Amino acid sequence: MxxxxxxxxxxxxxxxxxxxxxxxxxxxxxxxxxxxxxxxxxxxxxxxGTKSNTIVLAGLSGSGKTVLFYQLRDGSPHQGTVTSMEPNEDWFILHSESEKKNKIKPVRVVDVPGHPRLRPKLDEFLPQAAGIVFVVDALDFLPNCRAVAEYLYDILTKTNVVNKKIPVLILCNKTDKVTAHSKEFIRKQLEKEIDKLRTSRTAVSTADVTNEVTLGIAGEAFAFVQCHNKVSVAEASGIKGEITQLEQFIREHVKP
Ligand SMILES: Nc1nc2c(ncn2[C@@H]2O[C@H](COP(=O)(O)OP(=O)(O)OP(=O)(O)O)[C@@H](O)[C@H]2O)c(=O)[nH]1
Ligand SMILES: [Mg+2]
Missing domain, CATH: 1.20.5 (Single alpha-helices involved in coiled-coils or other helix-helix interfaces)
Structure with a gap:
């Protein structure tokens, strides 16, 4: 010693x-x-350690988020869902992947109700979000176009979404009905509406110095391709279980 x-x-x-x-x-x-x-x-x-594996479903009330949530998890729409009063969240292997159960990682899916009072709940989940699915009712789109664009604008200008470049999928739902609008039509209408919002909102907020993110390129008509995060459009029918494009988006951002 x-x-x-x-x-x-x-x-x-x-x-x-x-x-x-x-x-x-x-x-x-x-x-x-x-x-x-x-x-x-x-x-x-x-x-x-904090690598994100959460997919957040957002969108107006009645757009079909809860039906999509159950389709993803159980492969059935659980018909007769009522407007949600709190977020639905669960960890699961997508129903369509159930045969490879032991070899893949589960996804955490959160369905945030569209009721304006419950929307702030979204902020609780964004820090862990690997992707946001913004569900749009393609059937009843035109009367709600303004409201849809406002909610989407709010999401696209959130600092979390911009700084972390969280990809957003605009999912045009209810395509099982022939009168549903196409995803191209919905994309164009939303771009136009956001362009209007952009002018009105910046006009209002220049007085009280704002740190809000400005969308798109000044002096150019707004288009989703101008966003720093990836914004894409897809179609689905939650009721019929036609959700392949949604599943592709999920697995692109939460690796199995
Ligand atoms: N035709 C058709 N109807 C659908 C589809 N998906 C949902 N619906 C109907 O749309 C209504 C609303 O669906 P929900 O899934 O409850 O809507 P939500 O987005 O969860 O609404 P909140 O919980 O209020 O935010 C229900 O009556 C569904 O049956 C679809 O793919 N096609
Ligand atoms: Mg719901």
Missing amino acids: EHLLQHVEQWKGDLEKWVRQLPPEQLYTALVVLLLTVTFLLLGRLFK
């Missing part, structure tokens, strides 16, 4: 001598490099 202590003392002495010989600048640089490396390693760990 004493022998070992002696050795340690000697090493300490040697080390001190060696350090004293070093020019101080070199010593400081070494320390800074060491600190930076440790910080980066720790940060890397932290971000890896």
Whole structure:
């Protein structure tokens, strides 16, 4: 034991001598490099740990989010759903993937009710969101166009969505009905409506210095391709279980 202590003392002495010989600048640089490396390693760990695997379903009340949620999980629409009073959330393997159950990772799906009073709940889930599915009623679209565009505008300008570039899928639902509008029509109408909103909202907010994100390119008509995050459009019928494009979006952003 004493022998070992002696050795340690000697090493300490040697080390001190060696350090004293070093020019101080070199010593400081070494320390800074060491600190930076440790910080980066720790940060890397932290971000890896919070890797997002949540898909958030948002959209106006009645657009069909809850039916889609059950289709994704159980492969059936659970007909007779009423307007939701709180978010529906669950971890599951998509119903269509049930044969490969043991080999794939589950997805966390959250259905946030469209009622204006419950919409702020969305913010609780956005920090973990790998993707947002914005469900639009393609059947009853025109009378609600303004309201749909307002909600979508709010989502697209949220700092979380912009900074983390969360991909958004505009899902035109209820395509089982022949009178449903096409996704191209809905995309164009929404772009026009958001363009109008953009002008009116910036006009209102310039007075009281705003940190709100401005959408698109100033002086150009708004188009979803101008967004920093990816915005795409797709079609679905929750009732009929035609949800392949939705499932593709989910698996593109939450790897199985
Ligand atoms: N034709 C048709 N009707 C649908 C479809 N999906 C949903 N619906 C109907 O639309 C209505 C609303 O569906 P929900 O899933 O409850 O709507 P929601 O988006 O969850 O509404 P909130 O919970 O109020 O936000 C129900 O009457 C459904 O039967 C669809 O694909 N086709
Ligand atoms: Mg619902």
